[in-house]
Amino acid sequence: xxxxxxxxxxxxxxxxxxENELGxxxxxxxxxxxxxxxxxxxxxxxxxxxxxxxWDSDRSTPAELLTLPFPHPDSYVGADAxxxxxxxxxxxxxxxxxHADAWQAWDWECEDFEDRRTxxxxxxxxxxxxxxxxxxxxxxxxxxxxxxxxxTCDLIVPLSLxxxxxxxxxxxxxxxxxDSWDLLPPGWGRSxxxxxx
Numbered sequence: 001x002x003x004x005x006x007x008x009x010x011x012x013x014x015x016x017x018x019e020n021e022l023g024x025x026x027x028x029x030x031x032x033x034x035x036x037x038x039x040x041x042x043x044x045x046x047x048x049x050x051x052x053x054x055w056d057s058d059r060s061t062p063a064e065l066l067t068l069p070f071p072h073p074d075s076y077v078g079a080d081a082x083x084x085x086x087x088x089x090x091x092x093x094x095x096x097x098x099h100a101d102a103w104q105a106w107d108w109e110c111e112d113f114e115d116r117r118t119x120x121x122x123x124x125x126x127x128x129x130x131x132x133x134x135x136x137x138x139x140x141x142x143x144x145x146x147x148x149x150x151x152t153c154d155l156i157v158p159l160s161l162x163x164x165x166x167x168x169x170x171x172x173x174x175x176x177x178x179d180s181w182d183l184l185p186p187g188w189g190r191s192x193x194x195x196x197x
Contacts, residue, residue: 007056010034010045018046018053023067024120027143029173030135041176043124057123057132062115069139070120070146073156076113083113117156118148125180133159133180135172144169147184159183 010018015031026034034045047056054063088106093099120138127133130151136144145159146169158169161178163185170183 007045007047009037009039014048015046018048021053022046022063024137025142026137027135027172029171029176033176044122044126055122057126065115065119066122067138068116068119070136070141071117071139072141073117076117080113083110114150117150121146124175127180133175136169141169143171145172145175145180145183147180147188149188153188155188157185157188160185 012035015026015034019025030043030045033039033041033043044056046053083106086106088099088102090096090099093102118134120142121134121136123132124135124145125133130148132148134146134148134156136142136146147157147159149155149157158167159175159178159180160167160169160183161174162168167185170178175183
């Protein structure tokens with residue numbers, strides 16, 4: 001895990017302002033941790049920037065997507081496959097520039113799709129190499145914690161105490177007592193298309 005910078009605790013007034021401006025409500029346990037002077041676990045949180053409240057991370061969810069419900073990863077498998085199948089291929093074009101333009105438009109659509117995969121979630125911790133721990137703050141999964149492993153396996157997976165029994169995502173309060181790495185499913189980094197070990 002990357003070392004998080006020390007920051008002063010937030011006040012109740014600041015948290016309320018951040019929630020109002022960002023359009024979300026933080027889980028009670030998360031709010032309490034953000035107000036602690038010396039928290040047992042360091043997390044990223046909202047911070048005041050020139051343009052208003054934002055996230056203390058380089059990988060924040062675009063503001064317009066933060067209020068949307070966090071989607072369960074199973075909900076977009078079909079859309080992901082359909083988007084991948086539409087990638088423009090050079091052999092389908094008679095002109096290189098036409099292919100480049102079509103591919104650029106498709107790539108922008110892919111970037112938008114990737115942003116939407118983390119709609120309604122904020123980054124709790126960055127772990128380096130593109131990995132991070134996410135907290136869902138909107139929708140039916142609000143208050144649960146997830147692992148963003150898209151850097152290597154294109155998956156967002158629940159952090160869970162019981163992967164064999166259905167992989168219920170841990171709540172923020174449960175996550176506080178564990179390390180994210182210890183809550184990953186066995187073999188989490190395998191591509192769904194690769195053979196099982």
